Amino acid sequence: MPSTPDRERKQQRLARVRADAGGAPLLLTSHEAVSWYLDGVRTHVSLAGPPVLAVRVDEAGDTLFVAANEADRLVAEDLLPADAARVVPVPWQTPPAEAAAAVGAATAESQVAAALRAARASLLPAERDRYRALGREVAQALTDVAAQLSPRHTERLAAAALAAGLVERGIDPLVVLVAGRARLPHRHPLPTGAALGDRAMLVVCGRRHGLIANATRWVGAAGADDERILAVEADFFAATRPGATLADAFAAGCAAYGAHGFGADEWQRHHQGGPTGYAGRDPRATAITTDEIVAHHAFAWNPSAPGAKVEDTVLVTAGGVEVLTADPRWPAVTHAGLRRPAPLPFP
Numbered sequence: 001m002p003s004t005p006d007r008e009r010k011q012q013r014l015a016r017v018r019a020d021a022g023g024a025p026l027l028l029t030s031h032e033a034v035s036w037y038l039d040g041v042r043t044h045v046s047l048a049g050p051p052v053l054a055v056r057v058d059e060a061g062d063t064l065f066v067a068a069n070e071a072d073r074l075v076a077e078d079l080l081p082a083d084a085a086r087v088v089p090v091p092w093q094t095p096p097a098e099a100a101a102a103v104g105a106a107t108a109e110s111q112v113a114a115a116l117r118a119a120r121a122s123l124l125p126a127e128r129d130r131y132r133a134l135g136r137e138v139a140q141a142l143t144d145v146a147a148q149l150s151p152r153h154t155e156r157l158a159a160a161a162l163a164a165g166l167v168e169r170g171i172d173p174l175v176v177l178v179a180g181r182a183r184l185p186h187r188h189p190l191p192t193g194a195a196l197g198d199r200a201m202l203v204v205c206g207r208r209h210g211l212i213a214n215a216t217r218w219v220g221a222a223g224a225d226d227e228r229i230l231a232v233e234a235d236f237f238a239a240t241r242p243g244a245t246l247a248d249a250f251a252a253g254c255a256a257y258g259a260h261g262f263g264a265d266e267w268q269r270h271h272q273g274g275p276t277g278y279a280g281r282d283p284r285a286t287a288i289t290t291d292e293i294v295a296h297h298a299f300a301w302n303p304s305a306p307g308a309k310v311e312d313t314v315l316v317t318a319g320g321v322e323v324l325t326a327d328p329r330w331p332a333v334t335h336a337g338l339r340r341p342a343p344l345p346f347p
Contacts, residue, residue: 002039035210135324
């Protein structure tokens with residue numbers, strides 16, 4: 001259930017965003033903005049479709065424009081009573097975002113994108129609790145599935161088991177990637193019918209209450225670059241501190257490739273991740289993303305090289321990072337003071 005105290009603080013944050021933008025009403029129309037603002041409601045039916053509701057944030061209060069065929073479910077199962085009382089049903093043939101915009105002039109999300117990211121960057125207490133539970137259960141699903149795999153299993157079988165493990169826990173499987181030995185050079189390996197072989201990579205991005213947990217695990221044999229990729233990740237983490245900018249942390253992590261024996265341009269071959277939370281990356285870090293890193297900011301860096309990758313969802317604190325996607329059953333090594341995942345041998 002959404003948290004009323006967290007919801008009220010989010011209303012205060014958006015009041016400042018609106019004031020800085022001139023005071024006009026603000027339209028929230030994306031999954032990440034609507035789910036964040038309404039404190040974790042399920043904004044989707046199809047994972048590939050637009051949100052089934054939009055929110056018009058105004059001085060007089062919030063108005064929720066909801067597809068009429070979804071309104072009863074959202075009122076009964078997801079919304080706080082105060083939000084349920086401000087639902088305006090919208091005919092199924094009218095996109096909720098269009099209905100919200102038709103009321104009158106308003107500021108669009110795209111006009112205040114950076115301010116909205118800043119507003120949702122520091123996760124509130126109930127959000128942090130939900131994220132810890134989500135991260136723990138995503139990690140448990142990975143362990144449960146990986147422990148049953150063998151070299152002869154196919155990538156698709158592994159992916160199906162991962163998706164089932166997430167759905168059983170009430171988690172939407174937004175991304176499920178699997179690469180067996182023959183396909184390890186691919187950074188985003190959509191699963192195929194190929195056998196896993198003696199080393200395989202499992203990647204999941206799972207969403208619950210709007211929050212997304214991202215994690216990568218390896219099963220089977222150790223890789224030649226497992227330790228070095230952890231060293232790159234450690235440099236990303238060391239630079240991810242409150243008060244720094246995304247560009248600062250990105251630059252430190254990219255420089256780590258050359259410092260730890262990879263090609264200095266390895267970072268150019270795949271994105272490196274960045275802040276996460278209500279979007280898979282919010283935003284994806286680059287040399288020109290100047291968002292400020294704050295306390296209680298969620299991150300998922302994913303440094304990689306051919307046949308090597310590490311990725312977990314963490315929470316930034318003043319003293320370092322807290323790993324959320326952790327399961328004590330998974331084998332680990334200690335690197336730079338953190339328990340980091342090692343390959344899980346096949347049975």
